[in-house]
Each structure stands twice: as C-alpha cells, then as structure tokens.
Amino acid sequence: MALKVRKNQSGDVPYNCPLSECMAILGGAWTTNIIWFLSGGPRRFSELKHDLKGISAKMLATRLKELEAKRIIHREVLPTSPPSVEYNLTELGTELIPAINAIVEVGHKVKIWNGKT
Amino acid sequence: MALKVRKNQSGDVPYNCPLSECMAILGGAWTTNIIWFLSGGPRRFSELKHDLKGISAKMLATRLKELEAKRIIHREVLPTSPPSVEYNLTELGTELIPAINAIVEVGHKVKIWNGKT
DNA sequence: AAACTCGGTTACCATATGGAAACTTTATAA
DNA sequence: TTATAAAGTTTCCATATGGTAACCGAGTTT
Numbered sequence: 001m002a003l004k005v006r007k008n009q010s011g012d013v014p015y016n017c018p019l020s021e022c023m024a025i026l027g028g029a030w031t032t033n034i035i036w037f038l039s040g041g042p043r044r045f046s047e048l049k050h051d052l053k054g055i056s057a058k059m060l061a062t063r064l065k066e067l068e069a070k071r072i073i074h075r076e077v078l079p080t081s082p083p084s085v086e087y088n089l090t091e092l093g094t095e096l097i098p099a100i101n102a103i104v105e106v107g108h109k110v111k112i113w114n115g116k117t
Numbered sequence: 118m119a120l121k122v123r124k125n126q127s128g129d130v131p132y133n134c135p136l137s138e139c140m141a142i143l144g145g146a147w148t149t150n151i152i153w154f155l156s157g158g159p160r161r162f163s164e165l166k167h168d169l170k171g172i173s174a175k176m177l178a179t180r181l182k183e184l185e186a187k188r189i190i191h192r193e194v195l196p197t198s199p200p201s202v203e204y205n206l207t208e209l210g211t212e213l214i215p216a217i218n219a220i221v222e223v224g225h226k227v228k229i230w231n232g233k234t
Numbered sequence: 235a236a237a238c239t240c241g242g243t244t245a246c247c248a249t250a251t252g253g254a255a256a257c258t259t260t261a262t263a264a
Numbered sequence: 265t266t267a268t269a270a271a272g273t274t275t276c277c278a279t280a281t282g283g284t285a286a287c288c289g290a291g292t293t294t
Contacts, residue, residue, distance in 0.1 A: 003161065003163075003197065003201055003269085003270080005163065005164050005167055006160075006164060008154060008157050008160070008164070008168055017224070018221050018222075018223075018224025018225050018227075018228060019149050019150055019153055019217070019220060019221050019224055020150065020224075021224045021227055021228060022220045022221070022223050022224035022227060023143075023149055023220065025227065026140075026220070027144060028281085029281080029282070032136050032140055033136055033137065036136055037125060040125050043123075043125070044120065044240085044241090045240075045241050045242075046120075046122065046239085046240065046241075047122050047123060047125070049241095050122055051125055056282080056283060056284075057241080057242065057243090058242090058243080058244090058282080058283080058284090059281095059282065059283080060242090061241080061242055061243080062282090071230070080120065080240095081290090081291060081292075082239065082240050082241085082289095082290065082291050082292075083240075083241085083290085083291090084120055084240065084241080085240085085241060085242090092226075092227065092230045095223055095226045095227070095230075096223055098219050098222070098223070099216070099219040099220045099222070099223045100136070101219075102215050102216040102218075102219035102220075103136060103139045103140065103143070103216045103219075103220075104135050104136050104139070105135075105215070105216070106139050106212055106213055106215070106216045107134070107135025107136055107137075107138045107139035108135050109209075109212045110135075110138060110139060110142065110209065110212070111135065111138060113188070113209045113212070120239085120240080145251085146251080146252075161270080161271085162270070162271050162272070163269085163270060163271075166271095173252075173253060173254075173255095174271080174272065174273085175252080175253080175254090175272085175273080175274090176251095176252065176253080177272090178271080178272055178273080179252090197270090198260085198261055198262065199259090199260060199261050199262075199269065199270050199271085200260080200261090200270075200271085201270060201271080202270080202271065202272090
C-alpha cells in the first residue's frame, strides 16, 4: 500500500517565506561576516577589507552595494582628503544582529560536537 | 593625511570562524527550509518534496546527503513496501533550531520594514 | 615629478550551482 | 497486464558566483 503524505507538524503550510526572504539577505558569501563587523560600529571600505581577511575588493564592493540596496547598511562619504567612505548598519540592519548572534552561538556548538574544542 | 585603520569594536579579531562554519552548513539553497520542516518531526523524501514547493528531486537528494554527512540529519529506511525513507534531525541538528527561528523572526521584521505587512 | 592612498571598476576566467527531464528498481494496486 | 509509487540517479545544460589582476581619478606626501 502506498504511504499517505502526512500533514507537516512544523506549523502552517507555506511558512517558508520569511525564512527564504531572510536567507536571501544573509545567503551570499561574506555577507554575515560584513554585518557582524559592522555591528561593532561604522567602518570604512579599507577597514572592512582588512577585517575580512581574504576578501577581494570586487567582492566587498559587490556585497556592500547589495546590502545598501536592501537598506541593511548606509553609505556615507566623509569630507576627508582623500575622501573616505564609511558604512554602518541601518535600523533594519541592526534587526539582523540577533539572528547573526544565534548563528555564531550554533557555530560554537557545532565545533564542540565535531570535537574541535 | 592618510587615515588610520581603527581597531574593530565588534570583538576579537579573527572571530569570523564560528559564523563562517555555521553558514557553511546553512548556506546552500533550501537548506534552512529543509531543517525547518524537519523540526516538526520525521519526514519522508516525498513529503519533503511536497513541503518544499518547487524543489527538484536532485536538489533535495543532494541537500539531504550533505546534511547527513554533516551529522545534521539522520536517514532511516523503513521496512514498508515499497520501502520508504524517513529523515529526522539529529541532536546536533536540533541545536540549529534556535538559529533558524531567529532568522525566521528577522524575516518577519524585514517584511514589515519593506511594507509587506 | 614620482609614488602612494582611498575607494573602488573592469575584464577575463574557472568553477559551482541548480534546473529539467528522462530513467531506474522493487513492489504493490487496478 | 499495465500502471503507479517511493526514492532517488543520471545526463545535459545555463547561469551565477567569485577569484585574479590590472586599472582609474582625485588628492597628498616625498
């Protein structure tokens, strides 16, 4: 006899939307790391490049533009010479911090489970 | 005068490790959705395929194998006829749920900020 | 005048990602 | 006898992703 498809117990049926929507923000390479470093306060392009060891200028520029378009970060040109550019989290961006922290927490637990204490 | 690179205020310097490690688990397409649906209890291949509207069999099989290799989910063949296969979260997999929930929470907030109430 | 800094841009390229559709095996149902 | 279900696998293909390296303009220091 063929099996019946059981009702899913995790909640309402098309519930994947908020998850997918948020993962569309956090999904790209380096994205969570950028947000995490910005959670410490405003940061310039070259500072972020220094923070994110191994990131290319192209990748960093791409991600910063994406996050700016999604209103997660704010870009501000400072009247220094030469002009410098500072990035910081918007209010919406700040809302992401608890999720990032939760991911960091699990990251620690995964390391313990994998014996990398 | 050239600007000085300021010390980052978000914490210790090479702190990206747990974040990157966890994102390496959660990063692929559909991954968080699969974990979320499994958080409701064990689920068969075809049930998950039904849950995750639009996923291809290939993608689902790939992700399930990945998550099994990372000890996030457990695969069990049931002695039904035809044999069916049930997937469920391991203890380690269960540890991911708070992070997934945090992401879902932010997903809701993002929708509100974007005016999609 | 030459070199350097800042904040990128551009071109080129290799690989990774993921979709569509057809096929498989075992076994039961019509 | 034919069809269908479960749980994938396989092939083919298009696009997305991301790295390297060179380059740029404005301004500044040497």
